[in-house]
Amino acid sequence: MYIISAVQNIERQxxxxxxxxxxxxxxxxxGYIPTxxxxxxxxxxxxxxxxxxxxxxxxxxxxxxxxxPNFLFPVVVQxxxxxDILAQLQPSAEALxxxxxxxxLLAYPLIKDRLPVDMIKNLMLVDANDTSISTMxxxxxxxxxVSNMTKDSAYYTYSIEPKLMQTILTTxxxxxxxxESVDKLIDLLREFVQNQNNSTNLKDDLKKxxxxxxxxxxxxxxxxxKLRLHLWDLRCMESSSSFEPYSIMFMSLFFLGVGRTMPWxxxxxxxxxxxxxKNSPLLFGGxxxxxxxxxxxxxxxxxxxxxxxxxxxxxxxxxxxxxxWIGAWWIGFIFIGCITIIPxxxxxxxxxxxxxxxxxxxxxxxxxxxxxxKNDDADKTNxxxxxxxxxxxxxxxxxxxxxxxxxxxxxVLGTKIYRGAVVGRICDILAFKGYMTFLPKYLENHFxxxxxxxxxxxxxxxxxxxxxxxxxxxxVVKKLKFSGQxxxxxVLIMSSLNTGIFFSKSFIACESTVAKVGLARSAxxxxxxxxxxxNCGCEGxxxxxxxxxxxxxxxSPCHAGCREAKINKHNANDAxxxxxxxxxxxxxxxxxxxxxxKFATAIFFATVIIGAFIAGTGVVPSLLILLRSxxxxxxxxxxxxxxxxxxxxxxxxxxxxxxxxIDSTCLVWEYACNGGHGACSLYNSTEMRTRMxxxxxxxxxxxxxxxxxxxxxxxxxxxxxDEEKESxxxxxxxxxxxxxxxxxxx
Numbered sequence: 001m002y003i004i005s006a007v008q009n010i011e012r013q014x015x016x017x018x019x020x021x022x023x024x025x026x027x028x029x030x031g032y033i034p035t036x037x038x039x040x041x042x043x044x045x046x047x048x049x050x051x052x053x054x055x056x057x058x059x060x061x062x063x064x065x066x067x068x069p070n071f072l073f074p075v076v077v078q079x080x081x082x083x084d085i086l087a088q089l090q091p092s093a094e095a096l097x098x099x100x101x102x103x104x105l106l107a108y109p110l111i112k113d114r115l116p117v118d119m120i121k122n123l124m125l126v127d128a129n130d131t132s133i134s135t136m137x138x139x140x141x142x143x144x145x146v147s148n149m150t151k152d153s154a155y156y157t158y159s160i161e162p163k164l165m166q167t168i169l170t171t172x173x174x175x176x177x178x179x180e181s182v183d184k185l186i187d188l189l190r191e192f193v194q195n196q197n198n199s200t201n202l203k204d205d206l207k208k209x210x211x212x213x214x215x216x217x218x219x220x221x222x223x224x225x226k227l228r229l230h231l232w233d234l235r236c237m238e239s240s241s242s243f244e245p246y247s248i249m250f251m252s253l254f255f256l257g258v259g260r261t262m263p264w265x266x267x268x269x270x271x272x273x274x275x276x277x278k279n280s281p282l283l284f285g286g287x288x289x290x291x292x293x294x295x296x297x298x299x300x301x302x303x304x305x306x307x308x309x310x311x312x313x314x315x316x317x318x319x320x321x322x323x324x325w326i327g328a329w330w331i332g333f334i335f336i337g338c339i340t341i342i343p344x345x346x347x348x349x350x351x352x353x354x355x356x357x358x359x360x361x362x363x364x365x366x367x368x369x370x371x372x373x374k375n376d377d378a379d380k381t382n383x384x385x386x387x388x389x390x391x392x393x394x395x396x397x398x399x400x401x402x403x404x405x406x407x408x409x410x411x412v413l414g415t416k417i418y419r420g421a422v423v424g425r426i427c428d429i430l431a432f433k434g435y436m437t438f439l440p441k442y443l444e445n446h447f448x449x450x451x452x453x454x455x456x457x458x459x460x461x462x463x464x465x466x467x468x469x470x471x472x473x474x475x476v477v478k479k480l481k482f483s484g485q486x487x488x489x490x491v492l493i494m495s496s497l498n499t500g501i502f503f504s505k506s507f508i509a510c511e512s513t514v515a516k517v518g519l520a521r522s523a524x525x526x527x528x529x530x531x532x533x534x535n536c537g538c539e540g541x542x543x544x545x546x547x548x549x550x551x552x553x554x555x556s557p558c559h560a561g562c563r564e565a566k567i568n569k570h571n572a573n574d575a576x577x578x579x580x581x582x583x584x585x586x587x588x589x590x591x592x593x594x595x596x597x598k599f600a601t602a603i604f605f606a607t608v609i610i611g612a613f614i615a616g617t618g619v620v621p622s623l624l625i626l627l628r629s630x631x632x633x634x635x636x637x638x639x640x641x642x643x644x645x646x647x648x649x650x651x652x653x654x655x656x657x658x659x660x661x662i663d664s665t666c667l668v669w670e671y672a673c674n675g676g677h678g679a680c681s682l683y684n685s686t687e688m689r690t691r692m693x694x695x696x697x698x699x700x701x702x703x704x705x706x707x708x709x710x711x712x713x714x715x716x717x718x719x720x721x722d723e724e725k726e727s728x729x730x731x732x733x734x735x736x737x738x739x740x741x742x743x744x745x746x
């Protein structure tokens with residue numbers, strides 16, 4: 001489950017679409033599918049603990065390799081040729097003249113980028129003694145504020161000559177209000193230009209412009225935004241595509257899928273062999289609870305890792321609450337690999353337990369690593385025995401193994417209950433896997449919840465509720481001693497309730513800040529360019545939602561027409577942008593964005609924990625129905641075949657299917673270096689909500705019909721009534737008085 005917390009960060013770091021990230025998640029199942037039926041068959045005939053240890057060691061190694069692209073393809077700081085920018089920063093000879101005109105001074109790029117367009121236009125008319133000054137809205141104080149920063153200031157500014165520019169803006173407004181002469185403004189502009197005619201000042205100016213160009217936000221200014229686009233083009237020319245890191249992660253997840261076949265298909269029968277049938281519900285409930293703790297830990301690890309920036313050095317102005325934040329997803333994979341490798345090696349080299357005569361006399365049970373239903377010599381044939389056979393005998397042996405292989409799988413598939421249960425679980429996983437993969441993206445975009453908080457909530461409400469439901473389901477089955485049909489009816493009822501709860505989520509709506517950004521320009525085909533920011537050069541600006549005092553949301557400070565930025569060094573959320581021509585009162589900030597989603601979020605997570613608990617109560621009876629619907633000797637095979645079909649038709653296509661659904665709701669795409677679509681910046685939250693939950697409900701409705709089919713055909717199914725017979729079998733086999741096969745034939 002940790003991969004779910006990493007998917008969105010991987011999309012943003014390597015610029016891939018949700019459809020491709022869905023295929024990446026499915027790589028796990030692509031490795032699982034072709035190997036599970038063989039491993040479940042051959043692994044059940046050997047030391048299952050060794051097989052399980054081998055699989056978990058392989059998984060630990062693949063966790064490390066998944067993280068490797070972050071180090072093999074690091075972010076490189078581009079060294080651009082800035083001679084063109086320097087040439088524009090160098091004042092012209094005319095601008096340096098003592099009698100330089102107002103028009104010449106206003107044309108200097110550093111001045112032109114810093115003054116509002118309407119102010120420049122009207123100042124030119126004043127200079128020409130033209131009385132037809134265009135009507136200009138009153139300029140608020142925030143339109144002429146330039147953030148200043150002293151050496152001891154807690155704020156980080158991107159401004160050049162902030163104090164002098166503040167005076168220029170104030171004087172310009174006074175000139176237009178006829179409270180000051182034009183000559184005073186000209187003197188101030190000359191002073192600004194003269195200050196830039198210095199190599200040291202030019203280098204400092206260039207550093208600030210470059211700093212602004214690589215900032216996580218874009219502001220209004222042609223010089224800055226031209227350099228930003230130039231750096232992007234340079235990165236595209238020098239860096240490789242996303243194909244290489246994508247390929248490494250895909251192959252790593254492929255082998256992760258191969259490794260996970262062993263713990264699942266061999267581990268459950270191994271545990272079932274070493275407990276009494278009457279304790280099976282409690283065992284499976286506890287085992288499922290512990291197994292679900294894995295996703296809980298995965299989400300909590302993801303929550304912690306996503307609070308760190310993926311380079312470990314976040315740029316000023318970007319915080320984990322921002323929708324463009326890229327969490328340090330790779331840390332989690334390294335950590336999980338480290339804590340997995342040691343117990344995996346212990347399992348791999350665990351000695352085969354043998355009881356002493358004294359232990360046998362006291363009635364102690366031997367821990368059996370081999371399948372107790374396959375104790376005859378033919379089933380224990382190993383590679384050493386193959387070596388002693390002639391070629392003809394070896395060929396007959398291989399053919400015999402193949403015939404036995406096909407016979408046992410045919411026997412499993414001949415069971416109606418098994419077929420119905422497997423089809424139902426395929427539908428469940430087809431709906432659930434993809435939904436869970438992209439649920440963090442949905443919660444972030446629809447409810448405005450930061451990534452790191454999303455995974456914490458998913459662990460607290462969803463996974464924990466499911467774990468508690470699983471334990472409760474095991475206790476209910478044990479306490480009420482369900483028959484097979486009663487267990488099937490329980491599963492049908494719980495599935496119906498869960499489907500209804502998911503359908504209700506389709507109507508839990510709200511407008512987050514990111515959603516408001518899209519709604520604000522929906523009438524303009526999501527074109528965020530307006531008259532007030534047309535000259536800002538905002539093309540390709542990153543999503544950085546900000547709001548004005550009236551709550552109007554903007555895609556970025558650049559799209560709000562903001563020319564000045566002030567960022568708190570210690571709190572990236574404390575960011576203010578002034579001189580904003582598109583905003584009310586000329587000021588925008590992240591702090592002015594108020595989501596109205598608290599109540600809707602509470603309702604949503606209430607349905608999550610209730611739905612997860614209800615779904616969890618059906619896990620144990622479903623597993624018991626599956627295990628008891630086939631002959632005991634084919635349990636590993638039945639689980640392996642179920643895993644094969646569920647992975648092939650459920651978990652494999654599910655992330656891709658849901659990725660296509662998510663991509664279909666995208667409004668604004670980032671551009672990849674190859675000219676295609678990169679990651680999506682902005683989604684239609686309403687369409688995402690309805691399409692996700694209607695699709696989920698539709699698939700789960702199909703699963704309800706399969707649960708009904710299992711219920712109808714489970715009249716003679718017994719899941720707990722054979723405990724006395726099984727105890728007799730175990731006792732007889734342990735004493736050596738009879739073979740298991742002989743007892744079965746009586």
